[in-house]
Amino acid sequence: MIELAALLAAFLEATGREAAIWERREGSVVPTLLGASTPSFAERTEPGAMAWDVATWARAQALHAQLVATGDSVGWLFVEAGHAPDADRLLGRLVPVVRRLIRERDGATRELVERYEEINLLYAIGELLGGTTSVEDVADTLLGELAATVGAKRAVFLHTNRAQGLLSPIASLGLGETSYEAVSLDRADHIAVRAYRTGGACTEDGVAAALGDPVLSGQGAPLLAVAITRPSSGIGITGTFAVPTRRSDGGAVPLGVLVLAGRDGGLPFSAGDRKLAVAVSTQIGTAMHNASLVRAAVERQQMAREMQLANELQLKLLPNPRVVQPEARAAARVVPAESVGGDFFLLARLDRDRTGVLIGDVSGHGYQSALIMALALSAAGIHVQAAFDPSIALEAVHRSLRDELESTEMSISMCYAVIDTRAGELRFANAGHPHAFAVTADGQCLRLSAVAPPLGWCEDTIEECVMTWKPGTRLVFFTDGVVDARDAAGERLTEPALLDTLKTMTNGETPEQMLDALFRQLDAHVGRTPLRDDCTVVVVDRP
Structure with missing residues (x-):
């Protein structure tokens, strides 16, 4: 020494x-x-x-x-x-x-x-996986490197297809013309299924190996199967490329299985071989998980871009409040709870004496509500111009949307009012919209009561109502998303609180000033709490 x-x-x-x-x-x-x-x-x-x-x-x-x-x-x-x-x-x-x-x-x-060869293998596989976002593209190389290190002549890389209940081959080694078929997860006797179910490694030789995988084992050559599992980080993602989070029994769901066979001299696989195969499978599982995270992130970014585009397109469908000028003044704002929503409004300059004001709220919110909203807005734009009578216009809108509302099981609360200064009247039809008011110059809030249920509930006739219209009166319509807005403690803003704000506006405030005051009140109430529903306010007057 x-x-x-x-x-x-x-x-x-x-x-x-x-x-x-x-x-x-x-x-x-x-x-x-x-x-x-x-x-x-x-x-x-x-x-x-x-x-x-x-x-x-x-x-x-x-x-x-x-x-x-x-x-x-x-x-x-x-x-x-x-x-x-x-x-x-x-x-x-x-x-x-x-x-x-x-x-x-x-x-x-x-x-x-x-262990030099094993260390070298792990390093090589790390380099290989680090240079790709698709494990499937390098599956053949991965399988060949591992098989060479443990001395296996035949091997297969199986990928989990949970939707079909199969382990499907994506790479194989040493099988020649032999086809390796997908393995059903119901085959409890197959060594790959046993590795999948345990989430670990299994070895067999002799008769048991021949039964465990007849294709790879042949006449009883030793077998080694190891499950490919993702890291147990507990992170869940959603989307087309979602990775399963956890199994019901608490273990990680395997993403696939590696099966190796055919060692020289028929020697069984050792504990060291199992340890190496588990280490390699962990590397592969991590790479597959990371690739899924990348794909999901790309998918979410693409969805966010599409939803933003949908939001911009939806807002462009809504009219500019200036369309009712010069006879009337208007201000309106729509704030979707999500990127798109089901609230909408319509302003129409019917003639020099008449101004049409419509508000609608599709049940629910999100993408499906936005599609119904677009159809309803299009139909309303046609029918309010064709029929000066508010009740006739709403019934025509209902007929146009009947099939869509039935198939989607959705409904629309809608109120349409026509200000007629020549006759000194406000004519309106209200199909289940609860928050529509005429606010007088002295602060009185007069409700435009519903005379029929929301469109899509039934086929009831929609009646027309008439009330006196005086100079200084403003129409103020808002949707229930504003009334039901919650603060951090879950308290609602409530309709009385909004009406109290409107009652203070007796100094000739413009529609823009009234709109800003209501949204300041909304923002102060909810703070950073996310909105639960779309919020829309429309204010119109005829000076």
């Missing part, structure tokens, strides 16, 4: 005394020299190491002899006589420490040498 020889040489230099250490293993007759300060002293002490009574021999040679432990054996430390016994004892304590460190170093070195 070079290290022990160096230690004993340093002892010689420091004390001027020679030293040697001999080891005698259990069951061995011939002792082994572990180290000596000089070759001559090693030769001098060899007879003592072989002596029956080492201590007696050492005294006869004027040497000191210490019995020291050297790990799994014992040894004798011979030192020339001198006047520093403490140095001898210190040397006796140092020798076992140095010996243990040497053993640990040599053991680690052997482990690295034995």
